[in-house]
Amino acid sequence: MSAAYRKITLRIVPLILICYFFGYLDRVNVGFAKLEMVNDLQLSEAAYGFGAGLFFIGYLLLQVPAGYLVQRLGVRWCLAGSMISWGIVSVATLATHDPISFYAFRFLLGVTEASFFPAVIAYFSVWFPSFRLSKVMSLLFLALPLGVILGGPLSGWIIDATHGGYGLKGWQWMFLLEGVPAVLLGLYLVKAVVERIEDATWLTETEKSAVRLELAAESKDKQTSLWPALREPTLWILFVTSFLYNIGNYGLVFWMPSMIKALGGLTNFQIGLVTAVPYLVAAGAMLANSFHSVKTGERLWHTALPVLIGGVALLAGVMTRGMPVLAVVCLAVGVAGIQCTLAMFWSLPSRILAGTAAAGGAGLVNIGAASAGFIGPAVLGLLNQVTGSTTAGLSLLAIALFAAGALIFAIPKHLMARHVATTFEPR
Template identity: 50%
Template sequence: MSIASNAGQAGSMGMGAAAPASAERAASAYAKVTRRIVPFIVLCYFFSYLDRVNVGFAKLQMQQALGLSDVVYGIGAGIFFWGYMLCQVPSSLLIYKLGMRRCMAAIMILWGLVSAGTMLVTTPTEFYVARFLLGVTEAGFFPAAVMYLNKWYPADRQARIMSILFLAMPLGMVLGGPISGALMTGTHDLHGLQGWQWMFLLEALPAILLGLLVLRMLPESPQSAAWLTPEEAAAVSGALSAENARKSSRLVDALKNPILWMLMAICLLFNIGNYGLVFWLPTIIQSTGMQSPLEIAFLTAIPYGVACVVMNRNAAHAERSGERRLHTAIPMLVAAAGMWASTLFPHNTVAAMVFLTVGVSGLMATLAMFWGLPGRILAGSAAAGGIALINSAASLAGLIGPVLMGGVKQWTGSISIAVLVLAALMLAAALLILAIPKRLMAAGAVR
């Protein structure tokens, strides 16, 4: 009895010592992963987002130079998402089979070349073709980035990581706005080209260079990461294997899950607001009385600068508390309220900017929380196809949002009414988020 008791005590002590050691290895591993791969992916996504939305800044010169109407511009801005949406699922499944790193590298080089080529458009048709091809070439990048991060982080760590990844979006406006405005102003008529043409060329080059670096910077798996110890790699792989065993791993099973379709609906609604705002925010600010492209670009940066802080604070608090429903829905309710309030001050730049900042901050906070959800129910090919389907809804929203804004503005003569439509869609998204079962939002849940 004494021997058994001693053995039991020793076993308990061994298990007690092993648990902290395992937790310490996992913490060390994820700290390294976050330092090594996340900043590079964020940088790549930054230029993906910038090359997608810089047409909103180009509009300030391009529309008059090419004689584009508001509706033509809206169609051109949105037609990007036709190519993006049509190629989303097939490109994602292909990426899953061929390997994410190689495909990400090819995607970045191709979209950089197409984005640079936009400087050559002279007619509405050429504008449409350039935007469509940009959508085709960019289609696989975001799903590939999300799938790649899913190979490293379990679901309970993904909200915080997604909030870091989505820094690329507000930073695309915070840094991209002033950069675009400065390029357009400083290069206008340089060597016979207009400022918007130089902007498309110069902002496309980093995507090509980063594409050449992808294979060097991103390891294929934890086991192939030379900067992880074998124990750390095993800790990451073990956590993912245990979690993935409880998820849908076949696309056909994922398609039967009503939560997938609910996530698609939510993604569609709030991204109509997101993309409508992204492509028209410079014009909204201009309508308050501002005229200088550079000043408008700097003002556009303010809401997204604040959003960077709000988005990460919200995700960090959600991770600490384990509560996800309110951390996802309340920011969207705040976004809807902010957009509505901004329409009350159509000729007051300061007041409009305050409420636009509230709206953008709420939208970005929800966006980061939302993209942590697919990884809670999907793995393997189901993750590849399911994430692509959800992102296809975002692509459809990108097609609808800019055209909706342009159409409502042209038909009513008021951009404020168009903003109110976006606010209503954000409210609907918030209500759908609250309808997601609590068990999906709970810490540790995967079904």
């Protein structure tokens, strides 16, 4: 059985990881565009925060309907169509010329990306039982730190190196060069995505049968229809938890380049390199935490403790003004805590949902994240503008992380068990 899942993982996860990397890059590169764009467009701090967050308004509007899109169109077309359309919108963002067009492009980017993550959850649910998903999700969510580790220096370098080429600003070149790969990958997905176990020519018949039996046994006690699933209290606990920890997550993502710039004396490329440090730490911590959880069978503390540590680190960061090295260390611990919880958390919805409900339920929980993605950057921008510093904003992010950690303890214990109770015992 392990050999079969190794084959499935190698076939499916790396491609989706690459796609998610470019999705995350196209989502957050606006933080680097801000280094130059706000002056060109005469954007205030509050206007930038509002525009950055508008992505999530478009994103959240289609989260639950995305479950039905996956059902009607299939995983292949939802994944490919989402990538192609968001790549086009990302490229078109180079035409931004005033605050209104900035708001419009950010909103449209959210709309076009909305069906991708629910489709990924539905896709993985075809191939992996939920008890295997925490490790798979930790591999997928490497796209988030990699989006900053690789994308940060890349975005900074593009802005510095291309400024003025063919009459375009550096930030315009960044949107162009980082949007095109999404379109190309989307076209490739049309051919590459295999939606049924029966069509997997790279599995033997014995392996196919074993995977089907394991998935069927685990699905017996899950909700497979969306509307009954929406009456499941646990789903709403996951929704609120997702909202709270993503206040901290997206608040840092969209403002960290500006926080690093405030340390003084760095080029855009150097800002990208320094910004990558916390996410490099986070990538290692996320894998170590997830793999250790799988090894020990313990989930509760592996999910709750990291985000609580992240909150402590952000509060410590408030007290390190004027100490750049300590400030970056605190940011690194904060980001690591958030990312560790993120990978563990997203294995939970598939423990209670299957079929259409898996995509729709994941969409609902993702609405919590999307709402936080709008509120976090917008509030942080307003607080920065009103107070003239990041102290109040970082304190708010820390409080949200503490609340998320506390709420994780309200998740039913059976979801945190090594395996959800079913009629089979995994090999």
